[in-house]
Amino acid sequence: SAAVAKAHAFFPKWRDEDPRTRAAVLTRAANIMRSRRDELSGIIIRENGKTWKEADADVCEAIDFCEYYARLAVPLFERKRLGRFIGELDELWYQPRGVAAIISPWNFPLAICTGMAVAALVCGNTVVVKPAEQTPAIAKIMVEILHEAGAPRDALHFLPAPGETTGAALVRDPRVALIAFTGSKAVGLDIIKAAGVTPEEQPFVKRVVCEMGGKNALIIDASADLDEAVVGVRQSAFGFNGQKCSACSRAIVLDAHYDTFVERIVEATKALRIGDPLDPATDIGPVIDEESARKIRSYIERGKKDLRCVLEMKAPEGLEAKVGKPYVGPTIFADVPPDHALAREEIFGPVLAIIRAKHYDEALRIANDSQYKLTGGVYSRKPTNLERARKEFRVGNLYLNRGITGALVGRQPFGGFGMSGVGSKAGGPEYLYQFVEPRSCTENTMRRGFAPEL
Ligand code: NAD
Numbered sequence: 001s002a003a004v005a006k007a008h009a010f011f012p013k014w015r016d017e018d019p020r021t022r023a024a025v026l027t028r029a030a031n032i033m034r035s036r037r038d039e040l041s042g043i044i045i046r047e048n049g050k051t052w053k054e055a056d057a058d059v060c061e062a063i064d065f066c067e068y069y070a071r072l073a074v075p076l077f078e079r080k081r082l083g084r085f086i087g088e089l090d091e092l093w094y095q096p097r098g099v100a101a102i103i104s105p106w107n108f109p110l111a112i113c114t115g116m117a118v119a120a121l122v123c124g125n126t127v128v129v130k131p132a133e134q135t136p137a138i139a140k141i142m143v144e145i146l147h148e149a150g151a152p153r154d155a156l157h158f159l160p161a162p163g164e165t166t167g168a169a170l171v172r173d174p175r176v177a178l179i180a181f182t183g184s185k186a187v188g189l190d191i192i193k194a195a196g197v198t199p200e201e202q203p204f205v206k207r208v209v210c211e212m213g214g215k216n217a218l219i220i221d222a223s224a225d226l227d228e229a230v231v232g233v234r235q236s237a238f239g240f241n242g243q244k245c246s247a248c249s250r251a252i253v254l255d256a257h258y259d260t261f262v263e264r265i266v267e268a269t270k271a272l273r274i275g276d277p278l279d280p281a282t283d284i285g286p287v288i289d290e291e292s293a294r295k296i297r298s299y300i301e302r303g304k305k306d307l308r309c310v311l312e313m314k315a316p317e318g319l320e321a322k323v324g325k326p327y328v329g330p331t332i333f334a335d336v337p338p339d340h341a342l343a344r345e346e347i348f349g350p351v352l353a354i355i356r357a358k359h360y361d362e363a364l365r366i367a368n369d370s371q372y373k374l375t376g377g378v379y380s381r382k383p384t385n386l387e388r389a390r391k392e393f394r395v396g397n398l399y400l401n402r403g404i405t406g407a408l409v410g411r412q413p414f415g416g417f418g419m420s421g422v423g424s425k426a427g428g429p430e431y432l433y434q435f436v437e438p439r440s441c442t443e444n445t446m447r448r449g450f451a452p453e454l
Contacts, residue, residue, distance in 0.1 A: 188212040230265050289325070
């Protein structure tokens with residue numbers, strides 16, 4: 001495509017730009033976003049149905065990514081001396097990789113798109129942004145803001161297009177050196193496979209940074225403070241309708257609290273207000289689109305056949321028509337066997353499976369028994385159980401005695417392993433290393449006389 005050609009041609013120029021100049025673009029972009037914070041939230045609400053609180057968090061995270069990566073990038077590009085050997089100067093430094101394709105999801109349409117794009121850009125790669133089909137408007141504004149902040153037009157390109165065709169072609173383009181993807185497992189695995197194919201004319205192996213899905217669990221231990229656990233599970237499961245990769249879709253509850261927990265989470269969830277996301281009092285807005293609504297409803301139907309449905313909330317009459325997007329209300333199933341599809345597959349909607357565990361060992365076993373390794377959490381007042389979770393509950397982001405969503409840049413570097421992704425954590429100190437290549441140089445500094453005639 002023309003965007004890749006331009007990005008490819010401009011790469012040497014952007015690669016050799018002063019790293020401080022590139023970092024300053026991000027800092028200015030953060031300032032612009034900060035000054036347009038509510039407007040950007042409004043666009044996100046319109047485009048993907050987030051509530052005000054969730055949309056604002058999306059904008060704030062985008063600002064944090066800009067500030068954080070700007071600060072990391074400057075020292076990253078300073079040459080580092082290794083050792084202090086006499087007669088030898090050993091140095092290590094980094095260089096950008098080339099053209100980066102950014103392929104982002106709709107669920108954090110500003111934060112994730114910004115995070116991946118500015119990380120690539122600040123490291124001196126030229127960037128082609130291919131946003132999710134559902135949320136091109138906010139991505140376009142992000143690109144405009146970065147241009148306004150000083151990113152050269154040839155260094156940053158906007159390519160709104162369908163994933164299956166243009167996205168697929170973009171990742172296969174032999175001029176693309178790096179792909180940063182966040183989205184579903186199926187697409188992520190396809191991209192990793194495609195990136196492994198290296199045609200004759202391609203002079204490098206592609207690097208893929210790939211963040212995929214989750215099937216995250218919260219364990220409610222026998223010693224848990226239920227007042228806290230109930231609101232933590234409710235927020236983690238139903239915030240933005242469970243459409244977060246970090247969302248809690250499994251609550252694993254120990255026998256001691258089981259019946260009380262089920263009763264209380266149902267009552268607490270009933271208190272959530274389903275409404276128009278533009279209304280600040282709304283807790284639960286619509287889901288992203290019809291295709292997603294159909295998928296979520298089919299899981300609910302399946303659950304109603306096989307399982308005990310303890311709550312199925314519906315949107316008020318007329319709301320769908322008014323908002324123009326489909327609604328699926330919070331739905332809870334109890335006594336879900338750990339091997340049931342509702343306890344294993346990512347639904348990406350407001351569906352919570354409650355699973356009973358006899359003891360803490362069993363709870364940990366069930367929690368770990370998923371190919372996804374993204375977030376997880378434990379509510380417990382027993383220090384030894386919290387310590388055991390640190391050792392044995394193997395997820396990328398573990399949260400103790402709090403909800404499992406809402407990771408903050410720099411404080412909760414975010415990302416999983418297993419089928420949840422490859423790469424080091426977004427918003428963490430190692431993230432930028434994925435966007436560069438290391439080089440080292442050794443000079444023999446022992447002088448053997450002058451060569452003044454030269
Ligand atoms: P998706 O995989 O359907 O789409 C993501 C992006 O990939 C979109 O831009 C899409 O156009 C593009 N795409 C689709 N097919 C493609 C192809 N064949 N080749 C190249 N690109 C293609 O995901 P989604 O529905 O937008 O987002 C939801 C998913 O994202 C969930 O699985 C969720 O768990 C995951 N997610 C993960 C994280 C994380 O940090 N781990 C964060 C947010 C979302």
